[in-house]
Amino acid sequence: MTPLLNLRHLSAALEIRQLGSISRATDTIHLSQSAITQGLSKLEKELNFEIFARSHDGLNPTPAGDIFLERTQTAINFLRRMDSLLGKRDNKSAPLYRSLTASQLRALLTVVEQGSYTLAARHLKLAQPTVHRAVQDAESICGHRLFSTSPSGLEPSWHARQLARYIALFFAELSQGIEEVQEYHGRMTGRLRIGCLPLARTRMVPRAVVNLLDEYPEARLSIIDGPYEEQLHALLHGRLDIIVGALRDPPPSPDIEQRALFKDSLSIVVRPGHPLEKRGSVSAGELQRLDWIAPREDTPGREAFTQFFENNGLSPPEHVIECSSLVATRGVLMESDRAALLSARQVEVDVSSGLLSVSSRHLQDTGRTIGIAHRKGWKPTLVQQRFIERLEQEV
Structure with missing residues (x-):
């Protein structure tokens, strides 16, 4: 405090x-x-x-x-x-x-x-x-x-x-000042609070965190998940320093700056042994008839899901389970013939463990921009800047 x-x-x-x-x-x-x-x-x-x-x-x-x-x-x-x-x-x-x-x-x-x-x-x-x-x-x-x-x-x-x-941002900036002085004196004990969206949770942020702590073992890091709206509110009030994940277009607030890291496309994710697993040619009509697990409304992932079918002259599937939890999505996929539209990066651990499979069917026009959001005018401390550099190395 x-x-x-x-x-x-x-x-x-x-x-x-x-x-x-x-x-x-x-x-x-x-x-x-x-x-x-x-x-x-x-x-x-x-x-x-x-x-x-x-x-x-x-x-x-x-x-x-x-x-x-x-x-x-x-x-x-x-x-x-x-x-x-x-x-x-x-x-x-x-x-x-x-x-x-x-x-x-x-x-x-x-x-x-x-x-x-x-x-x-x-x-x-x-x-x-x-x-x-x-x-x-x-x-x-x-x-x-x-x-x-x-x-x-x-x-x-x-x-x-x-x-x-305004008061919260006042106290947050004072804390940054004290931490920066400690960094000047060689004490890398600064704090970084990371808002983490689904894609970033699996490997990107964890790897960057581990690498940062190898360099600065006394740094204090927090990884916070939750709905984007809650993370945005925390960011605007100084309780988060950055949000890592899918960027919003347009930016959700004039007080937010977004910085792109890479483009990511969505893939069809199913259980091992699913009829779609090895098929390279699947029509949009067949995909429309599947039962799906999709991101919740008003997220970049759901917009890409809807846009894919509309671009093919089809209405989006009706039998959809909305889910933002990878754990719950994995459980439903493993127990059913449902399909999910997810980033291959997001499920790479599950795929390498044999729990899930990514269909070889490539989905066009499902790209999202992944990056970092922070408050406009935010000046990172050395520890915070090093985390961003580590994140850039990961991608």
């Missing part, structure tokens, strides 16, 4: 970097020189490295300090968006990132994520009244009611959800 660094102290450090001295920063931060000096000292103690080198010329960022402050500026920029989101607040000219505390930000974020004060308090290991009071204070400063109660529980407003996203 990112340490709760004082927002005013972070703002003061940014002003000192720009202006070169504590005395010049007092006018913009509205703190005394002694308060800024004490705050800076506390900040460096919490971070366990010097942000500035002191000299007769003033204060200049250390190499580690420069790395951290660059990330801090990006993090603060996320919080700056809160003011434009909420609009003008009566008689309150100070920006929200200088009015709210880190504790209030974390409480607000956690209540939105957990959906209740009780669960948020348990998550933060705080008393429930403490969390409730922090959120109430945040609402007062923001000038908006951010939560309402309903029969289903606590309901965050649209503003609360948007604020939570």
